[in-house]
Amino acid sequence: MTARATIQDPFSLRLQATCRRFFRWLTSTHVLLALIMLALMAYLIIVPLYRMLETTVTFQERDLLHDPNAVIGQLTSYHWVRMLVSPISRVLLYPPLEHSLVTAAGATALAMLIGSMLAWLVVRTDMPGRQIINGLATLPYIMPSWTIAMAWTVMFKNRAAGGTPGVYEYLLRRSPPDWLAYGPVPIIISSALHYYTFFFLFVSAALMSIDSNLEEAGELAGASRWRILRKITFPLVLPALLSGFIMTFSRVMGTFGGPNVLGVPVRYYTIATMIRSNVGLGEYADGFVLAIMLILLAMITVYINQRAIGTRKSYETIGGRGFVARRTKLRRWKGVVAAAVVAFQVLIIVVPLGLLLYDTFMLKPGDFSLSNFTTHFWIGASDPTIASGEPGVLRNPRLYATAWNSIKLSALTALFTAVLGVILGYAIVKGRGTRLSKLVEQIAFIPYIMPGIAFGAVYISMFSKPVGPIPPLYGTFALLVVVSVAKHIPYSARSGVSSMLQVGRELEEAAQVVGANVWQRFRRLIFPLTSSGFVSGFLLTFITSMRELSLIILLVTPATQVLTSMTMRYTENGDDQMANAVIIVLIVLVVAGELLISRLRGGSLRKGLGGE
């Protein structure tokens, strides 16, 4: 009936009706916000990616050095051929690729072993001191990822890369073997000791949600303990292991700090450090080819993971009631296991920090005797004979400026990320089921699969030239904020969606019905109802941004230096004590922030919605 009526209407009337409907669709809040977010993400994610790709397939000014006939801006396969099949690819691409894969695989395997073991001990055994260990287990992840790498050099440095040897040689009067001092083994170990936290968190969550009844059912059926572990527990934990795998693998692939400290001095390059080296030489196109390779690898990992998890992640292990988590009795091993775990925690937290701290009090590098003790690197005045005349960090105006930069960067990033989270969450959740909402969600996911250093590389090409009304941002502090916010978009979208999902749609509809406009709804309902998610999202981003290096290493300039890049600069200049002092300052700031978070969160959660 309606169809017939429509046909009878004159064209102008139908056009008017269609326009009205379109305008109404366009101005509905979630559509409008989704479109704004799409435009923003196109600018922050799609355009930079395109610019990067474009750079790799056109001649750059730089290429005139190799080929005087090149026309700048002309389409060419030159860079891809050079990086993939020319003789130089056997230096620039394949060895770093192999090194990246080896270190990522090794670190992931080791991290899985450590993380799962700890998770099982904490969640499923009667080991004493579980609470404390639960807290300590996440501490290494709070510290910058290359902390242990730097401590490692203090301990095991040898003369292979020049410079003075470390504590090992000082104490044993013997040089540590090269494989122990630099290269894949230390990179794997130091990365694993940072990233095992993913496995620890995911596996504990999974173990906690498995009802022991499931295992007991197996036991009653007469299965042996090992069989139960293999046939029941393991498959239930598998999705968590796979999530941990993808997180760890892609992070280690894209990580810059550790390989830069432990690999580069002996020319053991990974893709990440090779990108930096190329970009540092001005060979942007070559660096971008590597970055694209890294992105492709990360995409493959995500793809495999999703194929593997796919149907599995839907395990409904939380049964609602009658939940029993039985703990395995360690009996007489109780004490031994607890001691071993505590020793392990000391080894990976206290010893590295102790080594770093001790090193900052040594005047001459390589001499670890007490007679070499100095407080110069902390509070000494400028002395041209030490550390290129830099005063001790606590008297160094550059440190304060840099620390302020770090805090400013993290706070701004966290603020924008949290605000974007609310908007993205609203646009995605209110539009659930529409293509627009799905598109927003998918594009928001892209930065997730982009390794940090590759994402940073993307921004070089984007912002070296003006884009539309925006001036070239390269070298500015604003660029650091932009790249950090963009990289956090997946996290803001996810936390925004989850906090928006907790706000039932009826709550907003109830206000719509009584005539509250968008602004009134946001101010009186959406913001207050999502505020606890907003605050915890803000704090989490703040901490992660404080210790971010891979993402911004290609974009910082001396004027926009932050603490993470500052330690790296000192390390590269051979000023180890200064580098170590700066990283200690950074760790103190981050851990203080973390303590503040748990304080605030404890407080805000108790007042939070639905809480007792």
Add this chain to the structure above:
Amino acid sequence: MATPIVIKNLTKRFGDVVAINDVSLVIEPGAFLTLLGPSGCGKTTLLRCVAGLEDPDGGEIYIGDKLVFSHRQGISLPPGKRDLGLVFQNYALWPHMKVYENIAFALEIQKLPRAEIDQRVKEALAQVQMEGYADRYPREMSGGQQQRIALARMLAYRPKVFLMDEPLSNLDARLRMDMRAELKHLHYVAGATTIYVTHDQVEALTMSTQVAVMKEGVLQQLDTPERIYRYPANLFVADFIGSPKVNLLDGVVVEPNLVDLGPFRVAVATHGATGKVVVAVRPEDVAISTEPAPGATEFVAYSVLPSGADSIILARLGTLEVTVRVTGISTIRMDDKVWLKFDPATLNLYDKESGKLIVAP
């Protein structure tokens, strides 16, 4: 004073699913209309379309003389401009606001003076007998109390139209009974046109002045509760309304006003129908006796279910089963012989093929 609502040819699709299929309804001013049907029949969607929370794909809606939605003209007023109040199934009280703030919110949006807001909140709380709860948070109250606050929130706003989406479905049986009486009284006092969604036929029959039965997005019957019960327009409505369920007996018209049910024949007005038909009879309309009587058919009592006020007897004859309801506690025992008799005036006849009620031409 009260507002009529007219719905014309309303259609709403979600992807390939047609949630509402060409529904037309006229709701009288001051009516209490219940949208009744099994879950997924489109009744909530219809309510949300009236509220303006969904945009239909066709048709028109008038509230009073205001055209609030027209697909043809591309018009759709936002919910806030339709002058209606909505009570949600899960109450949708704002958890971060106290009862007072929950009720006052809409009035603040209307920019009423503070004194009047105070006055109206107080009145609304009194209307639902919740004075003294103004300082509570929603989570500090029971489900029934939250329900009352949700009602008060709507009453204080004084909309011309009340919309209620299964407001009682989350309450326990006892509380539901009490609230039915309260709601009916509130509607009586306020006099606002009300659309009430429920899947509970007892709620629909006891509270409404008009009932609209829906199935798979299609309106089956719009009528008074009495006529819905007494003359269901088709087999679906007949089967859906009434507890215990209506008896639906397959038969064939053998001659005018006589239907063969297999083991026996019943007299019923056939209005010229022929062929396969279904005879519908309510359990309470069947006369049952432990003695043979003229015109009665012998059955066996298969099961007897007394429940105090009445008793249900399942009587069988071969494969034929008839449910009978008698008042009080029945003395019939299982496997007793019983005689059933059908009163032609209480029987409805349906066409087997189309399922439609056969009425006088």
